[in-house]
Every structure is written in C-alpha cells, then in structure tokens.
Amino acid sequence: MDWNIVTEGFRERKSAWIYTFQKVDLIKVCERYNIKCSDKDTLDELRKKISAVIKETNKEETVDDKNKVSSGSEFKMSFAGTMIELFKKGNNWNAFEKQLGAFIALNNVEDSKKSALLITRLSSAVSEELLSVCENVDPLTLDYAALISKLSTLYEPKGNEHLSRFTFRDRKQKEGESIKDYMVALRGLVTKCKFGTNETKGQLKDQLISGVKSKTIRYELLKESDKTLDKLLKLAETVEMALAEMNDDKKKVIQENKQVEDIENNEVSSVHAIWNNNQGQQRKYYNKDNKVLIHQQQDTQMIKTQIANAVERRIIQRINVIFEKNTRVD
Known part of the structure; x- marks a missing residue:
C-alpha cells in the first residue's frame, strides 16, 4: 500500500485512487483520517465514505486552511511555506531532518500529527524499509522521536570520525578563495568531526589561523588569538579587503x-x-x-x-x- 498516493489524493482532493485499493487498505485509510467505518462495511460503502469526505473537504475549505473531515475532527490541508520534497534513497538524511523540523516549527504541528506528517514525506521505497525495521509494529503508533531514530539508523551516514577530523585539519584556503567561503567550507567539514559544542568553535579558530593562505592575515590573527571566533573572522575579512586594495594600487x-x-x-x-x-x-x-x-x-x-x-x-x-x-x- 502506497501512502503517498493517499496523501496526494486528499491534498489534491481527487478520488480516482480509491478504486485501486482493496477493502483492507481502505479501512486503514479510514482509521488514519478518522472516518467512521467497520469491518462489516462493503468495499463500495468504504469507497463512498472516503469519497464523501474528500468532496466535503473540497467544499468546506476556509481561509485559515482548516477543513471539517468528519464529525468533530479537523486537520490542516495546507501549510505555511513550501511543502518539503519526499525523502528518497540517496538523499541527505541530515538535511531532510532539519528541513522537516523547521517545517513543523513554522506550522506549529501538534505532537500527535508529527509522525503522520513524517511518514507522508517518505518515498515508497523508504516506507518499505521503515516497515521492515518496525517489526510488525505500525509506524503510525510510534512517536515522532522513535521514527526519527529508526530512520537515522537506516540513512544517517556512518562516517569515520578520525578521517573526518583529518580532512578538516588538512583543509587549507585555496588560491582565490575568500575568507568567507573558506569559513563556510570549514563549518561544513566540522559537523562531521563530532567535536563537543564548546570545542567546535575552538577548532574552527585554530584551523582559520593555520589554514589561511596570507601570511599577513595569519600574523594579524595570531596577535588577536584570544578573541572570539566571530571577531577573528571579521578581522581576517578586514585585512583581506585592505590587501586587495593595496594590490589594486600596485597594479595602477x-x-x-x-x-x-x-x-x-x-x-x-x-x-x-x-x-x-x-x-x-x-x-x-x-x-x-x-x-x-x-x-x-x-x-x-x-x-x-x-x-x-x-x-x-x-x-x-x-x-x-x-x-x-x-x-x-x-
């Protein structure tokens, strides 16, 4: 069963997909979207109930993007910001997790709906692998943190900590690379080194001083090495700008x-x-x-x-x- 088809159908308010599902699948759909049903309902009755909810949702769409789905139940049909793309195999899991967290915070998604939102943003292949690690437990019954943990186990890259630290310390400023771009590269590398929160800034300071290409900038940074990382970065950019102006004058x-x-x-x-x-x-x-x-x-x-x-x-x-x-x- 592909939950992405279901989610897309409710979001686009289309009901053609209903006729491609079996009775057992439609019962699961009713349970997820709080649509009253029972095992005694026939396949046609289930289709009619779901179709009626989709039509009702289409009619009762309001300015605040909330729709009446069934007696007393509501769910948000649209969100602030652009809906994030599906997470697929080969994508960056850490980036997806942060993007999803920001989306949840922006829309004030309730804790009870976080798991459902996460599952709807997974591709079919990823959903299948999630089911395999849940061991006969419906992912919807797990809380958001538990789902994130299981998905992280599957898709978070297992990096070599020592190799990451070597790569970080070996990174020098390249020819023509600005101080700003160099620091962006260092910040990207340091995230894989698993330094402590307080240690990370110190490591960035040390690498900025030792890796900068200009001896003049390094000399100025060493004189102010007791300053914070932000102040050293600003100093380096200032000296870089002054050197660039001097080079222009020399050319003239x-x-x-x-x-x-x-x-x-x-x-x-x-x-x-x-x-x-x-x-x-x-x-x-x-x-x-x-x-x-x-x-x-x-x-x-x-x-x-x-x-x-x-x-x-x-x-x-x-x-x-x-x-x-x-x-x-x-």
Whole structure:
C-alpha cells in the first residue's frame, strides 16, 4: 500500500485512487483520517465514505486552511511555506531532518500529527524499509522521536570520525578563495568531526589561523588569538579587503610606470627619426658618380632645434602623466 498516493489524493482532493485499493487498505485509510467505518462495511460503502469526505473537504475549505473531515475532527490541508520534497534513497538524511523540523516549527504541528506528517514525506521505497525495521509494529503508533531514530539508523551516514577530523585539519584556503567561503567550507567539514559544542568553535579558530593562505592575515590573527571566533573572522575579512586594495594600487603604479617608459622610448625614437631624415636629405643630393656633393649640408643648428623640440614635447607628456597620478592619489 502506497501512502503517498493517499496523501496526494486528499491534498489534491481527487478520488480516482480509491478504486485501486482493496477493502483492507481502505479501512486503514479510514482509521488514519478518522472516518467512521467497520469491518462489516462493503468495499463500495468504504469507497463512498472516503469519497464523501474528500468532496466535503473540497467544499468546506476556509481561509485559515482548516477543513471539517468528519464529525468533530479537523486537520490542516495546507501549510505555511513550501511543502518539503519526499525523502528518497540517496538523499541527505541530515538535511531532510532539519528541513522537516523547521517545517513543523513554522506550522506549529501538534505532537500527535508529527509522525503522520513524517511518514507522508517518505518515498515508497523508504516506507518499505521503515516497515521492515518496525517489526510488525505500525509506524503510525510510534512517536515522532522513535521514527526519527529508526530512520537515522537506516540513512544517517556512518562516517569515520578520525578521517573526518583529518580532512578538516588538512583543509587549507585555496588560491582565490575568500575568507568567507573558506569559513563556510570549514563549518561544513566540522559537523562531521563530532567535536563537543564548546570545542567546535575552538577548532574552527585554530584551523582559520593555520589554514589561511596570507601570511599577513595569519600574523594579524595570531596577535588577536584570544578573541572570539566571530571577531577573528571579521578581522581576517578586514585585512583581506585592505590587501586587495593595496594590490589594486600596485597594479595602477605598474601601469603608470609602463606609460612613462613608453614615453621615454618614444623620445629616443623621435630623435632617431630626425637624425635619419637629415641623413637621407644629404644622401639624395649626391650625383650619379657619387663624387660631387651638389647640396650643402643642412644647418646644424636647425637639426639641434628639431631634436630639442621633440625632447621637450616628450618631457611635457611625462610631466602630465605624473601630475595625473598625484591628482588621483590626493
């Protein structure tokens, strides 16, 4: 018998599923949902009773999401927040348990209904395994804590405590990983180490100091190692931010120095261009026999003036670059 089909049918207010169940199964459905019935009822009578309850529920849906199911009984048909997904084999049991606990707290689910809610959120395969460990005891008769214990035995990972602690202590901050992301990774690993509640924070502090990649951040943390974990984490993030800003400034300086070098190289190139141009002007006035110079050499003072003007322009450009740099710093 698949209770998920039953739960889905009541939630969606559909009754087609009733005709796929046998009499003994429908009696169990009536018992769970407080629908009056007896062993003397025929299969058709049971179907009619359940169908009538589903129709009544559909008609009497109210703003506060409570419906009259049978004489004097009520149950909540909708909840605050999104209904959690079914727990299936291979899913993370610890995550599911915490999510279900939060859902129960959010909706103020009564203790008498917690077990039923838990069972409805189990897949068919998981429900079968639960039945096998209950040893002929109806899971609905067990309280919520007992069901959680049995399911934890089946699906909670059996980790190696020593291996988990080794993995935790071996975790170092990766290249490009922020302090915040590094701490998130450490918190995820430390949950498997089974340290005491008070010991966990101390272990996180030690690993933060020893595993951080920057020597500067480690030095600052060691100076304040008597502080709480939260304060050390805030200090590490502050130093990390300061180092990042310093690296940005360093990159700007390198870029500006490259601009200055380019200007200096251009100065030399300009001088060479003027000189080569002058030499070319001299060579083109030799006659074919290359014996008689028919053009007088250009005035030497003119060449000096051209070179001086070129150098002056490059120097002015360099001064402007330095001036812009100082203006940005101010």
